[in-house]
Amino acid sequence: MKQDDFYAYGTISRLLHWSMALCFFFMMATVIAFKIDEEYYSLMIYHKVTGVLLLALGAFRLLWAMGNRKNRPHSALPVKLGHALLYILMLTVPLLGALRQYGAAKGALEFMGVTLIPAASSKVDSFVSLGNQFHGELGIALFVVMIGHIAMAVFHQIKGEKIMQRMAGR
Numbered sequence: 001m002k003q004d005d006f007y008a009y010g011t012i013s014r015l016l017h018w019s020m021a022l023c024f025f026f027m028m029a030t031v032i033a034f035k036i037d038e039e040y041y042s043l044m045i046y047h048k049v050t051g052v053l054l055l056a057l058g059a060f061r062l063l064w065a066m067g068n069r070k071n072r073p074h075s076a077l078p079v080k081l082g083h084a085l086l087y088i089l090m091l092t093v094p095l096l097g098a099l100r101q102y103g104a105a106k107g108a109l110e111f112m113g114v115t116l117i118p119a120a121s122s123k124v125d126s127f128v129s130l131g132n133q134f135h136g137e138l139g140i141a142l143f144v145v146m147i148g149h150i151a152m153a154v155f156h157q158i159k160g161e162k163i164m165q166r167m168a169g170r
């Protein structure tokens with residue numbers, strides 16, 4: 001498909017993009033709150049639950065994007081790499097959080113009576129140390145790449161490339 005032929009992402013891609021963007025902004029808000037005052041660790045349950053939701057939506061979104069790869073705009077290599085990096089971080093960061101939750105063996109993650117992540121029967125040190133080493137750092141990296149992505153989208157729009165319409169819909 002030539003660049004000019006591409007009109008907009010489909011409904012499912014757009015729904016996934018905007019609902020996940022909202023959740024990511026919420027994740028950023030919880031992390032900022034944790035940094036301001038440890039008292040806000042009371043928000044941790046919402047951080048974890050939204051994170052698990054993002055992991056599930058992210059896995060579906062990756063499969064959806066791969067299945068629809070012929071129906072996507074022709075982008076320059078840096079744009080493709082930027083989007084690939086977003087996908088890698090969108091999946092790795094919650095996965096590391098979830099593995100640590102499981103491996104800590106301190107009880108299942110439950111929300112409204114539903115078990116979202118069970119607990120290992122005994123501590124899995126490798127999962128816990130992977131989470132301790134990388135979850136927070138890569139999470140911050142994801143926020144930085146996210147802000148760069150939004151800035152580039154606004155920049156291209158202002159330059160007159162009208163890429164926002166692709167995600168806003170027909």
Ligand code: HEM
Pocket residue numbers: 013017020021022024025065073075079083086087090146149150153163164165166167
């Ligand atoms: C106000 C916030 C945002 C705006 C205005 C925005 C805008 C856009 C636009 C215009 C595109 C289409 C780019 C193109 O086809 O060349 C796009 C694609 C994309 N955006 Fe965003 N975005 C926002 C937030 C986010 C967030 C928070 C994430 C993830 C953390 C994200 C991840 C992606 C990805 C992975 C794509 C590639 C298409 C796909 O597979 O869904 N965006 N965005």
Ligand code: HEM
Pocket residue numbers: 027031034035047048049050051052054055090093094095097098101109117131132135136137138139140142
């Ligand atoms: C895409 C989803 C997620 C993002 C972007 C994210 C991001 C972050 C960031 C940036 C921090 C560091 C806060 C600090 O430095 O004080 C953090 C902390 C934390 N997150 Fe997540 N997180 C996500 C999902 C999850 C999930 C699924 C879990 C567990 C089920 C989880 C559990 C935790 C815990 C326990 C902490 C505090 C300990 C630490 O700093 O590593 N997160 N998260």
